[in-house]
Amino acid sequence: MSRSTKQIVIVDDHPSTRDGLLSRVALEPDLEVIGEASDFDEAIEVIGKVRPDLAVIDVSLKYSSGIDLVKAIKCRYPRVKMWSGQCTTSRCTPSGPCGPGRWDTSTSSKLTKR
Incomplete structure (x- = not known):
């Protein structure tokens, strides 16, 4: 590599x-x-173990919230960038223990911190 x-x-x-x-x-x-x-x-475990540059995330996970996953990754692993092809601005507005934030989804639906 x-x-x-x-x-x-x-x-x-x-x-x-x-x-x-x-x-x-x-x-x-x-x-x-x-x-x-x-x-x-599983995502939190894998990301914590391998520390990727990017996580490609389905925000509509079957048994859990992909939005909550984005928030958790942002909080625990702030260096990891995230992308989802399904995200809209109204669905990707994180808040919580790491503080409020706003995600820019205007370009190719990618999640980038503003």
Whole structure:
């Protein structure tokens, strides 16, 4: 792995979606999937263990809230960037123990702290 390679964790409760994302990321020479998770608890464990550059998150997780996951990652692992293709501004306004924040989802639905 070169220094410019970005390491990714994929969080989605649908195995076929994770497989599709894995296949797509494999085509990019500067990206590497280093972990996968299907729910909140597994995501926190994997991200804590591998410390990726980016977490790709399904905000509509089946048994837990992807929005709560975004908040928890922001609080515990502030260096990890997050992206979701499903997010709208009204759904991704974190608040809580790490303080209020506002997420910019105006460009390609990516989550970036303003």
